[in-house]
Amino acid sequence: xxxxxxxxxxxxxxxxxxxxxxxxxxxxxxxxxxxxxxxxxxxxxxxxxxxxxxxxxxxxxxxxxxxxxxxxxxxxxxxxxxxxxxxxxxxxxxxxxxxxxxxxxxxxxxxxxxxxxxxxxxxxxxxxxxxxxxxxxxxxxxxxxxxxxxxxxxxxxxxxxxxxxxxxxxxxxxxxxxxxxxxxxxxxxxxxxxxxxxxxxxxxxxxxxxxxxxxxxxxxxxxxxxxxxxxxxxxxxxxxxxxxxxxxxxxxxxxxxxxxxxxxxxxxxxxxxxxxxxxxxxxxxxxx
Numbered sequence: 001x002x003x004x005x006x007x008x009x010x011x012x013x014x015x016x017x018x019x020x021x022x023x024x025x026x027x028x029x030x031x032x033x034x035x036x037x038x039x040x041x042x043x044x045x046x047x048x049x050x051x052x053x054x055x056x057x058x059x060x061x062x063x064x065x066x067x068x069x070x071x072x073x074x075x076x077x078x079x080x081x082x083x084x085x086x087x088x089x090x091x092x093x094x095x096x097x098x099x100x101x102x103x104x105x106x107x108x109x110x111x112x113x114x115x116x117x118x119x120x121x122x123x124x125x126x127x128x129x130x131x132x133x134x135x136x137x138x139x140x141x142x143x144x145x146x147x148x149x150x151x152x153x154x155x156x157x158x159x160x161x162x163x164x165x166x167x168x169x170x171x172x173x174x175x176x177x178x179x180x181x182x183x184x185x186x187x188x189x190x191x192x193x194x195x196x197x198x199x200x201x202x203x204x205x206x207x208x209x210x211x212x213x214x215x216x217x218x219x220x221x222x223x224x225x226x227x228x229x230x231x232x233x234x235x236x237x238x239x240x241x242x243x244x245x246x247x248x249x250x251x252x253x254x255x256x257x258x259x260x261x262x263x264x265x266x267x268x269x270x271x272x273x274x275x276x277x278x279x280x281x282x283x284x285x286x287x288x
Contacts, residue, residue: 039058039096040056040057040058041055041056041057041058041061041094041096041102041104042055042056042057043055043056043092043104043106044106045106045107046106046107046108046109047082047090047106047107047108047109048082048108048109048111048279048282049082049083049084049085049086049087049108049109049110049111049173050081050082050083050084050111050172050173050277050278050279050282051081051082051278051279051282052079052080052081052082052156052229052271052273052278052282052283052286053079053080053081053082053090053106054077054078054079054156054157054286055077055078055079055092055104056076056077056078057072057076057078057094057096058076058096058097059072059074059075059076059097060072060096060097061076061094061095061096061097062094062095063078063092063093063094063095064092064093065080065090065091065092065093066080066090068080068274070227071150071152071227073154073157073227077154077157078092078227079156079157079227079228079229079273080092080228080273080276081228081229081272081273081274081276081277081278082106082108082276082278083276083277084113084172084173084185084277084279086108087108087110088107088108089105089106089107089108090105090106090108091103091104091105092104092105092106111173113173113174113175113185114171114174114175115174115175115176115177116170116171116174116175116176116177116186117177117180118170118176118177118178118179118263119178119179119180119263120179120263121178121179121261121262121263122261123179125178125215125216125260125261126178126179126181126183127181128215132215135215136215136216139211139214139215139216139217140216142209142211143209143211143214143220143222143232144275146208146209146222146224146230147222147228147230147272147274147275148274148275149208149224149228149230150227150228150274151206151224151226151227152226152227153204153205153206153224153225153226153227154204154226154227155203155204155205155225155226155229155249156203156225156226156227156229158203158204158249159286160202160203160280160283160284160286161200161202161203161249161250161284162191162200162202162284163191163199163200163201163202163231163233163267163269164191164193164197164198164199164200164256164267165191165193166191166192166193166197166266166267167191167192168189168190168191168192168281169190169191169192169266170186170188170189170190170266170268171186171189171190171281172186172187172188172189172270172277172278172279172280172281173185173186173279174186178261187270187277188232188234188268188269188270188271188277188280189268189269189270189279189280189281190266190267190268190269191266191267191269192264192265192266193256193265193266193267194256194265195237195255195256195257195258195265196237196238196255196256196257197255197256197265197267198252198254198255198256199233199236199252199253199254199255199256199267200249200250200251200252200253201223201231201247201248201249201250201251201253202231202249202269202280202284203225203231203249204225204246204247204248204249205223205224205225205226205230205231205246205247206223206224206244206245206246206247207221207222207223207224207241207242207243207244207245207246207247207253208222208223208224208230208243209221209222209232209243210222210239210241210242210243212239213259214260215260216260216261217234217235217259217260217261217268218234218235218236218257218258218259218260218261218262219234219235219236219237219238219239219254219257219259219260220232220233220234220236220260221233221236221239221241221253221254223247223253228272228273228274229271229272229273230271230272231269231270231271231280232268232269232270232271232272233253233254233267233268233269234260234267234268234270235256235257235258235259235260235262235265235266235267235268236254236255236256236257236259236267237254237255237256237257237258237259237265238254238255238257239253239254240252240253240254240255241253241254271283
């Protein structure tokens with residue numbers, strides 16, 4: 001199957017607003033009848049490990065993937081994430097409004113995961129004593145709870161933008177070794193930038209977690225883009241938003257720092273589909 005273009009929100013300049021509004025009304029009237037009879041089920045043939053996958057199904061369908069019932073947008077889009085260590089293929093069960101069931105299959109392309117050695121981090125962040133370990137567990141549990149939201153918002157359909165511009169100093173999925181001690185795979189993308197650099201929202205969403213002083217991640221924000229897709233921003237020196245704030249793509253939400261387990265100023269940008277970690281760089285490449 002071929003991957004089709006999924007409708008995304010577009011910005012409109014003031015001078016073109018009236019024309020765009022008329023054009024959108026005309027397009028909606030013209031396309032509504034087409035969508036009503038659109039029986040296509042469209043997913044990419046293959047994706048990489050760590051990908052965010054957007055597909056298209058007939059409006060009103062029921063969609064199941066990995067034991068979870070997926071929401072469907074008003075124009076038939078669905079989204080899910082492929083884990084770093086996923087292999088083989090992903091099966092998506094689609095039951096259309098007429099009661100017919102089909103299974104779409106997306107092949108998963110494996111990636112290589114180099115080792116990244118990170119030296120000079122505080123020893124207590126590598127092998128924390130019991131009390132600190134308990135604190136870390138409590139803090140991470142709060143972040144994990146915020147990721148369980150399944151809001152009916154469609155920021156995830158936008159072409160994501162870079163929250164900051166800079167050198168990629170750490171890549172998603174690579175095996176981390178801290179001060180010579182093997183750690184878990186890197187959960188996001190590190191972008192080197194000077195302390196105080198404004199961090200912008202890569203897509204629309206709502207702030208679901210804000211913590212200024214988490215032990216491992218320092219200043220931490222979680223931005224929910226809808227349908228289980230969220231971004232997290234770590235090691236911030238300043239938070240400009242609070243829980244419940246709605247933000248638009250490009251809004252400044254914080255500033256780059258070196259708080260928590262960090263050896264220098266940078267932004268850690270991670271993304272999730274619920275508890276499945278996905279690669280922000282692959283999400284950015286969708287819009288290229």
